Amino acid sequence: MSFLHHLFDRFLHTRHVTRHFARRLILDTLTLGRAPTPATSPDLLSRELQRAASDELPALIERLQSDPAGLSDAQAAAALAQHGPNEVEHEKPLPAWLHLWHCYKNPFNVLLTVLALISYLTEDHEATVVILAMVVLSTLLRFVQEGRSNRAAERLKSLVSNTATVLRRSGAEGEDRAATPRELPIHQLVPGDHIVLSAGDMIPSDCRVLTAKDLFVSQSAMTGESLPVEKFAERSQPGTSALDATNLLFMGTNVVSGSATALVVATGNHTYFGTLATRVTATDRTPTAFQAGVNSVSWLLIRFALVMVPIVLVVNGFTKGDWLEAFLFALSVAVGLTPEMLPMIVTSTLAKGAVLLSRKKVVVKRLDAIQNFGAMDVLCTDKTGTLTQDKIFLERHTDVFGHNSDEVLAFAYLNSHYQSGLKNLLDHAVLEHVELQTDLRLAQDYRKVDEVPFDFVRRRMSVIVSERNDHHELICKGAVEEMLDVCTQVRVVEDTGVQDLPLDATLRARVLEVTRGLNNEGLRVVAVAMKETPPHQTVYSVADESGLTLIGYVAFLDPPKESTAPALKALAAHGVAVKVLTGDNELVTLKVCREVGLAVQGVLLGKDVDALDDAALARAADTHNVFAKLSPLHKERLVRALRAGGHVVGFMGDGINDAPALRAADIGISVDSAVDIAKEAADIILLEKSLMVLEEGVMEGRKTFSNMLKYIRMTASSNFGNVFSVLVASAFLPFLPMLPLHLLVQNLLYDLSQIAIPFDNVDEELIRNPLKWNPGDIGRFMVFFGPISSVFDITTFAVMWHVFGANNEGAQTLFQSGWFVVGLLTQTLIVHMIRTPKLPFVQSVASVPLLTATVLIMAVGIFIPMGPLAGHFKLQALPLAYFPWLVGILAGYVLLTTVMKRWYVRRYGWQ
Template identity: 30%
Template sequence: MKIKYPQSYPHSFSVEEVVIAFQTDSESGLSQSEAEKRTREFGPNIYQAQKQKSIWLMMLLQFKSPIVYLLFFAVAVTFYFQNVIEAIAILAVIMVNAAIGFLMELQARNSMNALKEMDVIHSKVIRDGKVQEIPSEKIVPGDIIVLEAGDVIPGDAHLIESNQLQCEESSLTGESLPTEKNTDKLAKDIALGDQFNMVFKGTSVTNGTGKAVITGIAQHTQLGTITSLVESSKEKETPLDKKIGALSKKLIWITLAMTGIFAITGIIQGKDWVLILETSIALSVAAFPEGLPIVATVALAYGMLLMAKRNAIVKKLSAVETLGSTNVILTDKTGTLTENKIYVDTFSFPNEKIKVSIEDNVLSFAEGNIKKSEAEFQKLILIGALCNNVSPKKGDDKTELIGDPIEIALVHLADASGSITEDLKLQYERTGEIPFSSDTKIMGTLHKNSNGYFVAAKGSVEHLLIKCSKIQTGSTIQNLSEEDRKNILAQSEEMAADGLRVLAFAFNEEGEINKDDFLNSLVYVAMIGFLDPPRLDIKEAMLTCRKAGIKIVMITGDHPLTALNIAKKVGLVDENEQNAITGIDIPDMESLSDEWNKKILSTAVFARTTPKQKLDIVATYQKAGNIVAMTGDGVNDAPALKKSDIGIAMGLRGTQVAKETASIILKDDSFKSIAQAVSHGREIFQNIQKFVIYLVSCNLSEIFIVTTLGFVAPASTLLPLQILFLNMVTDVFPALALGLGKGDKTVMERPPRDPKLLILSNKDWITISFYAATMTLAVIVAVFYCKQTISTDSKIINNVAFITLAFAQLFHVFNMSSAHSNFFVNDITKNKFVWIALLICTALMVLVFAIPQMRSVLRLDVLPAQVWLVSILAGLIPLLLVQVYKFIWERKSSK
């Protein structure tokens, strides 16, 4: 009998009814054969892919540009004047541009599809009675899924078990707080936000554990319904695309202005209107650097590839630009500033404090042995082994453990002390669990053995002491006095000040135990101080960020003294710093006074913070006008990661929610990689600025030259086809080389760039105009010299202008070096791609003059050596003038 799918109101079913309706088993789940049958029947658990543009539409959209319209107009005019070869050549350039753009877009689409295949969410499902981890796309209706904190829910599902389960459903319901879940049957007409017995695809588990029956997959989910409504939404341009678009519009206006001036002046002077039209076409061709979009895309792709090699995977293109503007980094402590390798360092029992170490799986005591606390030590080992969710890693090596680093350290402690964790778990069968949460900061487990029930608990000292009413000293259990509490808290403060992460341990094995709320009337046993050493390479990265004008702020859930100690060791604050804000002291954002606002902005260490407080801290910095990068690894970091200007997730220990929310994923979880990513983000944008300045100055020089020669030597001015050749050959290859450069390594010695600024500032436009003027001067000098001494033939003069401008543009690439760099040894001369580009361009120039057909198309002639010498020497003029100017300016600025 087939199951009825989809079900309209699965929340109105009881646990028994939903299991029957989907023909499954709450304990053993579906069989593998049944799951495969349902996959064939209902399809994979993926959304109906948004309808992609057809190949033909993709090609047609390559021509959707004002610049292309201008070039098509040029083609029409040249055809009208029967310049067929020129018209075909311009058309060929348009087609080449379109083909390159088409191939880039096709490659991008293929790459995105490949990334989607790689970025598969895995889910735990019960099949044939065994818990398996499978890609979420293979989930089918009726599957029994197993849920725990950090999981992304693979489909809509009805809960059949719920243990303190909470889900973050803001993407569906708008509720900012997690929703408490249960298995109760509900009415049909209940609102989505009140369907507490359901979990929904794309939301995440923030707390607790549970099991659920999949009732909807793919488009038959709440998220699938929403997705179908937004499929038609338009793609947003990245900030860089907008800035390049603004640049293009400015170039068009410059062209129209120059063309208008030339046309009006020509008409007044009585020039032939055909000549005026041909020159106007040349100006329109000269205006826009056709290779700019190609160069920008290649440069960004290359830069992102290099960032990946530096352990930073960039998911969003706009993140590259945002990185260069970041001036505040909010970072976690554990694993980012520290090694995330937890070691047991200190025991603190009621009657003694002992330093310990574990080497070769043997526990050693600093003073030889335990003098007074053997009974407490044995109980501590038992609690640590039982109140623990570590499991062996799947595969051949069963000795490798996965789970929380502290819990792994507790397993190692039990094993090193002579106990076997697995044996203890068999002796004490677990019957209940209260998972750790960011609110309670306590984890507790309930166990049953031959003597009755046993409660094991661990958590933050201050929170666990509230649950304790007694204390064990030796073999004696007595009431926990206020004096005892003060002594324990003082001892924990002292351990935290030493940089240790401190946890308290307690138990209960006497009297009546409430099996639903067993974390009461506990017996305090001891504290353990865990050491997570700071990374050795952090100090240098901190200093680099400070020099770069970036403020580093630590936000952690740890004890304030522990956080301050680590902050001092890594160089985040100086040794005298005593100020750390604790989460409990931060008022609600709605009632945040100016005084508190200033206090938050001036503090570098936040401890014991909640997810909402992380979000509030990000918002406070953003309101102050900062560009904020936020690091995180957990589900509770996701809101802050999303709120920040650029979210950075940890690749090793990060949850799927954090990775999906973030713009960048660190492969090694190291703060050093964050600093390197910021540095490389700045270098990439600096490269973009360099090749944009290079391309625009070259194109502006062409506008100046066409206009100038149009007045003084109309018959000798550059032709549209010659300009196209320069734009696609002598411009693009050097520009690509600049885009692939390593950048100026001093970028981290300057403050961040203002993100509101366009690619080119007013100062840049002045510089560009100066560069264009020097190249124009070089061409005019060569033209007039050859006209006076070599030949007055307009075709020869035209060729002189063409060759001179080509070499002037090639030599001009060396003007793109940093202002204060050495002329012979700098970021340009050390860029191997620049030299390769110059060789390619020179070879192409030689080929053009060597092949008769090419000469004919470009209207070139075989020229005497004297013309070549004059043109090459004149082409050096821009390089010499700019370098002299830089030298004079540098001397003035150094005084």
């Protein structure tokens, strides 16, 4: 497992350098060893935040028992005692003993433990050792594999110590009223504190803005919106939703630019982030499709054993008259019927898949997720940061009619280059586009004269530059509607030349039509305008933003990752439907879907989800594949609706708003750049940006499932055939057809031959589509193929009885030796007969480890009665005349199984 340690060492190093700000808050709030306060219900929290946004500041400060200048040390200490530390509930790692218990508890392990105890009490020590060895190996393998992954993930949470700048008043009440800024640990923040924020800071709690200067906050981790939003100190109108309030800041988001002071209104579990984190950790995970499938198959086989074992006991008790011997034999049959290798085969197969994926830089936190990958038929994915790069790029620079224009790009570049305020993501996109894709050297020909800063009332900003000192140019860029209000002309480029036309109603409608078209492509449109001004003017104001000429637009996009389109195409080819669940608006989402080649089958918005009951939502979730403007709980509800409809659902996301859905899915998938609460809720973490690893994970999961299914089918059918043969033999033989010791040795050798199954080859046809557990199919398979072996077991009985004279108690050892060899060899051969629907050894060849194991076990099976150890096993050497009969019986078994397999495939298929 050194792969995992190596990958996590790399991961820790790169994350420490590149994602410092993105985890400043969350890593600290997810602190072990403290008892966080109970969480607020989502509805109550929403009402409290709405009230905090709409209250007058003096009333809010009074309600929080704060002070206009900030809390005193005494007030803060009292508030800390009342509200508790500013820490968010998280899923604490299980104690080792409890993790070991979770790795152990499943129906088969419990049943095997009971059988081991009975074997011990009846002094059958060989059976006790064999059974307990199976249980211990499977449990420890899972414990070690999951433990190493979980410990590596926990190391991510202790990298950075976090503080916040807090305004606190020292001294007693009525004395020193001046508040001084202090750097305090985030967990010491309390409601009523005043904090100071600047660019790069994470928001340490839910806050109301007191003062703001050009404050832009990225809420993409919370809402899924790509672009930052500006925040203001003005109170919101009553009834405004909490996430839409422009004066509220939320824990876990971060300041992109500007500065502010803010009043802490909620901390810890009472924050918006806290309610999501608590929802993720407070409820147990719903059993995944894998767990439900294994349990259903387990109970199918257990019920079968509970029916057959008493019948064996009664038949042998009455026919032989020795009830103690009959009980021991029935107990051996119970052990033989129980696929005791199932937990170990399942765990080792999953662990092998985890190691293979770790080489592809995928961390598997829960082994069950490997098989769920293969069973997944619906992948729900967030958009921002998952399908897209979560970075704004300049997509278009056009004239007013939508044709490419270098002039517009040049003016946009000058505006972004010369503004003195903190440049936002759009400015950086313009500057990077020009520097990377053009040879413009405009700044060399201009000097800056003045600027009119951006504000969200005007929603535009201007710079004034001078070109070679002969005139000034006022260059303005901003939102389209607001820009049209200050424009009186439109620059039109035609074949005959460039001319400035008056902006009349017709041209205005044309402009709006072009910009709406760009919006419909999912682009964020910014208009660019200019005018020439006298060279003697040196001071400019908002009043100068008039009489402008609209030149064109720059349009921006959060583009998809390069790996998204081929990954989605590969998933679709393998039967996995992809659905997009995002908090962003539908226009941007539809544009991304078009970019990645995802055909839209219907769009549903968050408000539509609210209007549907669970049954209607389940139907809508099936028929739609794009869901936009969703809240975190909308995403969770959609995932649960899909699961309720019988789908095996994967969810891929990286934001705070994705955590509940990650938890609710059969398999939660996150990426290396995700916030920590998302990685905590996920089952699988991709350490590389490429989404093609999803397709590789799906195929690995299907191979894992296919190999597990092989073992279950082989064991179930051969065990059923053995018990059927035992019943037939018990009815007419004057002695036991096989001693309990023979059954246990045969079972152990057969199980040893199965250890190589996790490394077996898988036919491509078997993994083209999602694979699911189907207990009914396994039961039918068991009943169909099991009696085939019984036909040849009964043939063996007849040969031993009539040909070799093993027809009395004195010859029972010869009879038992003959059936021991046939039973073991047919059980071992069945591996190759039903591991594939194709012709074995010709059309589909098993892996070298499995072929080697088969040959070795068959050789050992023949050696035991023929070698010097035969007496220890209460067997005897078989006459040489037996072996031609053995070859004929095995050949007939292979031929009949092949014929019946082809009929079965035509009738029922082969999952």
